[in-house]
Every structure is written in C-alpha cells, then in structure tokens.
Amino acid sequence: MDTEKTLSIGEVAKLTGITVHTLRIWEHRYGFSSHMAKPPGKHRRYYPEEIKRLKLIKQGLDIGLKPVDIVNLEINTLSHEVESYGARKGYPIAVHPLQVIEKWIELVRAHDENSLLKEFQLEWEALGPVGFVEDRCSHFAKEIGDLWEIGALDVRHEHFGASLLKDFLSQHWRKISQDLVPDSNAAPFVLATFPGEAHTLGLEMVATVLAAAHKRAIYLGRSTPIEDIVKSAVETGAYGVAISICDRGHSMNSLELFAQLREKLPSSTVIIAGGCSAPSGIEYVNTFSNLRSFYDWLRIQDMP
Ligand code: B12
Numbered sequence: 001m002d003t004e005k006t007l008s009i010g011e012v013a014k015l016t017g018i019t020v021h022t023l024r025i026w027e028h029r030y031g032f033s034s035h036m037a038k039p040p041g042k043h044r045r046y047y048p049e050e051i052k053r054l055k056l057i058k059q060g061l062d063i064g065l066k067p068v069d070i071v072n073l074e075i076n077t078l079s080h081e082v083e084s085y086g087a088r089k090g091y092p093i094a095v096h097p098l099q100v101i102e103k104w105i106e107l108v109r110a111h112d113e114n115s116l117l118k119e120f121q122l123e124w125e126a127l128g129p130v131g132f133v134e135d136r137c138s139h140f141a142k143e144i145g146d147l148w149e150i151g152a153l154d155v156r157h158e159h160f161g162a163s164l165l166k167d168f169l170s171q172h173w174r175k176i177s178q179d180l181v182p183d184s185n186a187a188p189f190v191l192a193t194f195p196g197e198a199h200t201l202g203l204e205m206v207a208t209v210l211a212a213a214h215k216r217a218i219y220l221g222r223s224t225p226i227e228d229i230v231k232s233a234v235e236t237g238a239y240g241v242a243i244s245i246c247d248r249g250h251s252m253n254s255l256e257l258f259a260q261l262r263e264k265l266p267s268s269t270v271i272i273a274g275g276c277s278a279p280s281g282i283e284y285v286n287t288f289s290n291l292r293s294f295y296d297w298l299r300i301q302d303m304p
Pocket residue numbers: 133134137138141142144145146149158159162163166196197198199200201202203205206242243244245246247248249272273274275276277287288289290291294
C-alpha cells in the first residue's frame with residue numbers, strides 16, 4: 001500500500017476519539033500489524049481503512065466491551081460483536097449507527113439522490129425526529145467532514161450530502177409544524193446564525209427538535225445581522241433566540257455578538273446556543289451538549 005496515503009497517530013486520534021496514549025498502548029500490547037504501515041526508520045502510520053474499525057472499537061468500549069476482546073477483531077466480526085453485545089445490554093439500535101452512515105456515504109459518493117432520500121426517510125420513521133437528528137444526522141455530518149479531511153471525499157460530495165440532508169430536514173420539520181403546532185400566535189423561537197457563519201445544518205436540526213416538541217420556529221437562517229434577529233424576536237414576542245455556531249473563526253467574536261444580543265433583546269427572551277464551536281460559560285446563554293437534552297428542556301418550559 002501507498003504509505004503517502006497513511007495517517008499519523010495524532011490524525012487517527014482526532015478522527016476516532018481514541019487518545020494517542022491509548023493507541024500507543026494498544027500498538028504495544030496488541031500489535032495491529034496488518035492494519036499499519038511502518039516506513040523504514042519512521043513512526044508507524046495507519047491505513048485510512050483502519051479508521052472505520054477503530055470507530056467501531058470505540059463504540060464497543062463505550063457500551064462496555066473490553067479492549068482485549070475486540071481490539072484485534074476484523075471489521076465484520078467486530079461489527080457483529082458490538083451489535084449483539086449492544087442488543088444484549090438493551091441499548092437501542094441507535095447506539096451503533098456506523099453501518100447506516102457508511103451506506104449513506106456510499107450513496108453520497110454515487111450522487112444517488114433518490115436512494116439517499118429513501119434511506120433518510122426509513123431512518124426518520126424508525127427513530128423519530130429527535131433520534132434521527134441526534135443519532136444519524138450529526139454522525140453523518142461529522143463523518144462527511146472527517147472523510148473530507150483525510151481526502152477520502154471531495155468538497156462536492158460534502159456539498160451534495162449536506163444540502164440533501166438540509167432540504168430533507170427542512171421539509172419534514174415544516175410539515176410537522178403545520179400539523180402539530182396549531183397556534184400560530186404561540187411564542188416562537190427565532191433561529192439564526194451570526195454574520196459570516198454559513199453552516200446551517202445545525203439550525204435545521206434545532207428546528208426539527210422544536211417541531212417535535214410542538215414549539216414554533218421562525219427560521220431566519222444563515223448570516224443574519226444582530227439587529228434583524230432582535231427585530232424578529234421583538235415583533236413576534238419570541239420566547240427564545242437560538243444560535244448555531246460551527247466555524248471556529250466566527251466563534252471568536254461570538255462573545256461580543258452574544259453580548260449585543262443580550263443587551264438589545266427584552267430581558268425575558270431566552271438565548272440558546274449550540275454547534276461544535278459554540279462558546280460555553282456565558283451565564284446568560286443556555287448551551288446544550290446534544291439535541292436530546294435540548295428536547296427534554298423544551299418539554300418542561302412553561303411557555304405562553
Ligand atoms: C456540512 C459542512 C459544510 C457545508 C455546510 C452546509 C450547510 N448549509 O450547513 C458546506 C460544504 C457549505 C461547508 C462550507 C464551509 N465549511 Co464546513 N463543514 C461542514 C461539516 C462537514 C459538517 C458541519 C455540520 O453541519 N455539522 C453538524 C452540526 C450541526 O454538528 P455540531 O456543530 O456538532 O452541532 C451539534 C449540536 O451542537 C447541535 N447544535 C448545533 N447547533 C445548535 C444550536 C442550538 C441552539 C442547539 C440547542 C444545538 C445545536 O446539533 C448538532 C447535533 O448534535 C463540518 C465538519 C465537522 N466535523 O463538523 C465542516 C466544517 C464545520 N467546515 C469548515 C469550514 C472551514 C468551511 C468553509 C469555511 C470551507 C471553505 N474554506 O470554504 C466553508 C464555509 C463557507 C463560508 N462562506 O463561510 C470547518 C470549520 C473549521 C473551524 N475552524 O471550525 C469544518 C469543521 C471542517 C474542517 N474540519 O475543517 N461546510
């Protein structure tokens with residue numbers, strides 16, 4: 001195999017969530033010989049195919065399997081082991097979504113829009129809106145990003161997959177809203193990204209969770225000036241404003257933007273933030289580590 005296309009241990013750690021320290025212990029203890037390349041005189045490198053297997057190992061460990069039992073299994077046996085162990089322990093099927101995501105990625109590669117939409121629909125029906133966004137969409141987006149980073153997908157694939165998912169979510173949450181959020185005067189949540197932030201998939205996921213909790217969403221979308229967010233919130237008597245921040249470049253001035261938002265919004269309007277680069281620790285901004293906890297929070301709000 002071509003060693004130029006191999007990955008360093010640091011890259012592998014970043015992509016799999018397994019620490020460099022743990023990977024080194026496993027290298028030492030279990031070998032991994034068939035999955036690694038060792039260029040003469042250099043550090044060992046990992047073949048990209050190994051990422052999939054290591055992610056499955058991580059899933060197995062997260063649900064209680066022991067490294068000694070799984071680290072050296074080949075991918076099909078490993079996948080079977082993780083799945084059957086998860087089922088025995090009563091974990092919902094959503095705990096191990098890798099095979100599904102892999103199938104979706106293949107459909108992205110093939111630009112097979114109809115099949116991918118069918119797959120989305122099947123999972124949507126099986127998991128419900130909140131399970132679909134939390135256990136499928138976020139893994140899918142992350143996997144597309146990871147594969148792009150290691151050069152296994154092109155940016156055109158990223159665009160294709162992300163925009164199809166975005167449109168799917170948009171259609172579905174708007175439909176739920178029409179059917180289940182009967183009162184068009186109910187205090188809404190205003191959804192937006194800050195100026196310069198182009199990533200809106202998170203906002204679509206938030207809108208989906210709001211619809212599932214029977215809350216009204218006013219979707220302003222990407223790159224919205226603070227004044228406009230405030231105007232919409234005031235005019236509609238919004239209960240809250242929800243901001244998604246994905247690009248770290250924009251999170252740097254987000255502290256200032258949140259301060260402006262707080263100052264200009266009525267004091268009763270709640271500010272909520274999420275996304276992989278959302279800042280934490282601002283006392284007047286509610287952040288949520290995942291969309292399920294956001295859903296649980298929504299369900300207990302006493303809203304007009
Ligand atoms: C899809 C995607 C795109 C799509 C966006 C499509 C769209 N309309 O959203 C496209 C292809 C257009 C794109 C473009 C760019 N992208 Co991009 N993109 C991604 C990708 C693959 C997924 C992002 C995503 O949607 N994730 C799903 C989100 C929602 O997950 P999350 O942020 O973890 O949020 C979770 C929760 O926090 C919650 N949540 C999210 N928001 C909110 C809000 C609230 C209120 C709540 C309660 C919860 C919540 O929901 C999620 C589920 O659990 C990431 C890779 C990655 N690893 O993330 C790169 C990534 C975000 N992109 C990146 C970059 C750099 C760009 C570009 C600048 C690239 C370029 N040079 O042109 C451009 C931006 C162009 C611009 N004008 O600014 C970088 C950002 C790096 C950084 N510094 O942070 C990333 C990380 C890729 C990388 N590894 O470099 N991108």
